[in-house]
Amino acid sequence: MFAAGLALVFGVMKIINLVHGDFIILSAYLTLVLVEMTSISPLLLTPLVMVLMGFFGYLIQRGILNFTLGSGILIPLVVTFAMSLVIQNVLLEVFTADTQGLDAGAIELSSVTLPLGVTVGWFPLLTFAFAVVVLGALQIVIGKTGLGRSFRAISDDNEMASLMGIRTRHVFGMAMAIALMVTAVGGVILGIRTQFDPAMGPTRLIYAFETVVIGGIGSLWGTLVGGIVLGIAQGVGAFFDPSWRELAGNLVFLAVLAWRPRGLLARRQT
Amino acid sequence: MTTVEHRVELGTRTSRALGVVSALLIGVLVLLPFVVERSFLVSLTELMILIALGQLWNLLAGYSGIFSFGQQAYVGIGAYATFALADLVGLNIWLAIALSGVVALVIAYSTAFLIFRLEGGYFAVATWVVAETFRLLVKNNDRLNPGGTPQPLRTLASLGPDRFQIIYWLAVAVGLGSVILTLVFLRSRWGLALSAIRDDEETAAASGIDVHRVKMRVYLLVAAMTGLTGSVYLLNNVSIDPDSYFSIGLTAQMVVVVVVGGLGTVEGPIVGALIYFLLDENLSVLGTWWFITLGVLLIVLLLVAPRGVWGTIQARTGLRLFPTQRRLIVGENRSVHDGPTDDIRSEAEWTRE
Numbered sequence: 182m183f184a185a186g187l188a189l190v191f192g193v194m195k196i197i198n199l200v201h202g203d204f205i206i207l208s209a210y211l212t213l214v215l216v217e218m219t220s221i222s223p224l225l226l227t228p229l230v231m232v233l234m235g236f237f238g239y240l241i242q243r244g245i246l247n248f249t250l251g252s253g254i255l256i257p258l259v260v261t262f263a264m265s266l267v268i269q270n271v272l273l274e275v276f277t278a279d280t281q282g283l284d285a286g287a288i289e290l291s292s293v294t295l296p297l298g299v300t301v302g303w304f305p306l307l308t309f310a311f312a313v314v315v316l317g318a319l320q321i322v323i324g325k326t327g328l329g330r331s332f333r334a335i336s337d338d339n340e341m342a343s344l345m346g347i348r349t350r351h352v353f354g355m356a357m358a359i360a361l362m363v364t365a366v367g368g369v370i371l372g373i374r375t376q377f378d379p380a381m382g383p384t385r386l387i388y389a390f391e392t393v394v395i396g397g398i399g400s401l402w403g404t405l406v407g408g409i410v411l412g413i414a415q416g417v418g419a420f421f422d423p424s425w426r427e428l429a430g431n432l433v434f435l436a437v438l439a440w441r442p443r444g445l446l447a448r449r450q451t
Numbered sequence: 452m453t454t455v456e457h458r459v460e461l462g463t464r465t466s467r468a469l470g471v472v473s474a475l476l477i478g479v480l481v482l483l484p485f486v487v488e489r490s491f492l493v494s495l496t497e498l499m500i501l502i503a504l505g506q507l508w509n510l511l512a513g514y515s516g517i518f519s520f521g522q523q524a525y526v527g528i529g530a531y532a533t534f535a536l537a538d539l540v541g542l543n544i545w546l547a548i549a550l551s552g553v554v555a556l557v558i559a560y561s562t563a564f565l566i567f568r569l570e571g572g573y574f575a576v577a578t579w580v581v582a583e584t585f586r587l588l589v590k591n592n593d594r595l596n597p598g599g600t601p602q603p604l605r606t607l608a609s610l611g612p613d614r615f616q617i618i619y620w621l622a623v624a625v626g627l628g629s630v631i632l633t634l635v636f637l638r639s640r641w642g643l644a645l646s647a648i649r650d651d652e653e654t655a656a657a658s659g660i661d662v663h664r665v666k667m668r669v670y671l672l673v674a675a676m677t678g679l680t681g682s683v684y685l686l687n688n689v690s691i692d693p694d695s696y697f698s699i700g701l702t703a704q705m706v707v708v709v710v711v712g713g714l715g716t717v718e719g720p721i722v723g724a725l726i727y728f729l730l731d732e733n734l735s736v737l738g739t740w741w742f743i744t745l746g747v748l749l750i751v752l753l754l755v756a757p758r759g760v761w762g763t764i765q766a767r768t769g770l771r772l773f774p775t776q777r778r779l780i781v782g783e784n785r786s787v788h789d790g791p792t793d794d795i796r797s798e799a800e801w802t803r804e
Contacts, residue, residue: 248754255518258575259710260753262703267746270739383699387583390576394569428587431580438565438577 199261202386203268204361208234208368209377210272213281223283227369231362238361242354265382272379283372308370315363316405328355384427391434410437480623484616496619496687498728499626503680504701505708505720506629507673512706513715514637515669516649520702521566521578524585525555525674527697529681531595534691537606539594544606548621548682555678558585559671567667579699586697601692604685618686625680632676633717641665707745711752713762722761 212223212230219226245264246257322328331352371377371385388411396407411430418429484492504526511517532554536547566577589595596602610617636642644665647655656662685691704727712723734741756763764770 245750245754255512255710255714256753256757258518258520259706260750262706263746263749263753265746266703266742267750270742270746274739274743387576387580390573391580394573394577422591424587424591428584428591431584431587434580435565435584438568 199258199386200265200268200382201261201364201389202384203265203272203382204234204238204364205368205371205385206272206377206379206382207268208361208365209283209372210276210281210379211365212283212369212372216283223369223373227366230369231365234361234365234368235358238357238359238364239354242357243350246353246357269379269382276379278378278380280376280378281372282376283369304373308374311366311370312405312408315366316402319359319363322359328352388430391430395434395437477627480627481620484619489615492615492619493687494728494732496615496622496683498724499619499622500680500684500687501704501708501724501728502721503622503625503629503683504677504705505712505724506626506633506717507677507680508702508705509709509714509717509720510629510633510636510669511673513709513719514633514642514649515645515666516652517666517670518575519578519670520575520699520706521580521582522673522677522705523697523699523701524578524582525559525677526681526684526701527582527585527589527693528555528558529678530685530691530696531589531693532678533682533685534602534604535595538602538604544609547606548679548686551682552675552679555681556671556675559674563667563670567663567670579702582697582699582702586693589693589697596693601690603690607686607689610686614686618683621683621686625676625683629676629680630717630721632672636669636672637717641668645669707749709759710749711759713759713765716759716761716765718765719759719761723759726760 208230211233212226215221215226215229216223241264245260392404392407392411394407395410396403396405410433414433415426415430419426483495487495504522508519508522511519511522529551532551533544533547536542536550537544540547542550562581566574566581569577590599607614637645644655644660647658647660648662648665652662681696685696708723708727709720710723711726712721713719730745731741734744737744752759758766
């Protein structure tokens with residue numbers, strides 16, 4: 182069930198960004214390098230990775246992606262796709278195709294027994310807590326701060342927002358920075374949970390995307406539901422046959438699309 | 452109100468001259484196997500397949516505003532249909548090739564109703580998920596993917612010793628076929644409806660165009676053609692495995708070819724395919740560095756010239772080899788709307804008046 186914890190963190194970003202999956206893997210590698218340099222536990226390094234990835238996101242958005250906006254959906258799609266190609270192959274060149282892992286120490290294996298006699302690993306629990314905290318923090322940022330107000334204004338009417346004096350380019354940069362900070366958390370968790378290699382990005386992207394659509398496009402907490410549903414589907418699929426893991430996820434995604442195309446927790450349309 | 456003498460023109464002087472040239476070119480292409488050596492023929496076959504895939508994706512993205520990142524599904528389905536029907540069922544290989552298009556069409560029809568519920572970028576990734584689902588289904592099937600190793604197409608031998616020529620002709624057929632298909636489609640009423648939809652879906656719907664039906668029709672047509680191309684791709688590659696025939700890399704190639712050449716122009720994918728093919732032939736030895744270079748080149752090109760190579764040439768010179776736009780000629784041979792700006796939106800409005 183908690184395999185979901187992963188997918189939902191990534192699902193938060195609503196922009197279709199084909200490089201997203203590779204950013205997750207990049208964060209994992211970044212953490213790996215930092216761990217090797219400092220020998221501190223990856224969990225404690227998370228804030229540092231978040232800051233670095235946030236900076237990186239702001240630069241990428243201001244330096245490349247902002248120039249592609251306003252020209253339809255294809256150019257940003259292809260540019261992010263090209264970036265994904267670059268990141269994957271640079272990682273491949275630097276770290277080789279060997280799988281890597283992050284070591285968080287004893288916490289990875291220890292577990293806790295809950296009242297009803299259910300045993301839950303500490304780490305999945307922590308992942309879930311992380312997810313809830315991150316989603317909660319995002320909700321506060323979007324709902325309560327000035328920056329969040331700019332986000333909402335721009336997503337409602339971009340031109341009007343810039344007429345009202347919102348620096349759209351800066352705000353886009355900030356949005357990408359925050360998205361990458363969330364991604365960084367996902368990357369660290371992924372690195373601890375599983376082995377990773379440079380080619381894993383696209384699969385992560387698909388999971389993240391499925392999570393968003395299952396939960397409902399534009400619904401923050403829907404992402405949590407979507408992540409749990411996808412996690413269960415993959416878990417059940419893998420139970421019957423390991424090779425059915427991804428397939429089961431995809432089939433559930435298609436089923437949701439057929440039955441409830443707006444997602445499980447979609448906002449009511451007026 | 453006075454009536455101005457006018458007519459609506461499709462062709463340009465260049466395009467009429469080109470009609471003769473292309474007839475000659477087709478003749479040369481068809482007769483080429485008798486002149487050149489085999490390795491060159493195999494390269495040309497690959498180029499033709501690349502042109503076909505690019506052109507078909509262009510018809511979707513450039514002319515219909517359907518951004519699919521899952522077209523590899525139909526390459527894979529076409530190839531596996533040929534493999535299954537010829538090698539496993541034992542049909543005649545020609546019949547198997549022909550049926551691969553039909554199979555792709557039927558499967559496209561049965562999945563389209565799901566993915567067409569999403570829009571824009573979500574649609575793009577949903578098509579990718581569908582393609583991934585097919586990849587996994589084939590991968591888990593013991594008949595189609597026995598032992599998880601690449602399978603040779605055994606019935607290929609039944610094409611005889613001259614099969615390289617035959618495969619080349621088939622590739623020319625799908626390559627030219629996709630170009631001609633695009634031209635014919637765009638010059639028809641459907642094409643006009645398509646440009647209207649791409650430019651403004653709501654206005655098009657308000658003008659009485661059945662948007663959904665037009666989009667579906669293009670999608671199905673492209674799926675069938677892509678299936679046939681997939682079949683030829685298999686013939687040229689001899690062996691088949693789910694990971695490479697359902698690879699997102701195939702769609703990536705289509706996108707690169709179209710975007711480099713020029714989205715929404717018939718000439719673009721041909722130019723793009725040539726550029727990509729030449730770069731790939733010469734630089735793929737660099738391995739990972741080739742992909743890094745390709746990615747960087749693509750980003751730079753899109754930032755500098757988002758219209759692609761041919762799109763930029765066309766915008767500068769107004770050159771059109773395969774015109775698909777209707778131009779209004781008023782009075783004498785003076786064209787009022789023949790400026791260098793490539794703006795099909797206003798063309799469509801002209802014609803509607």
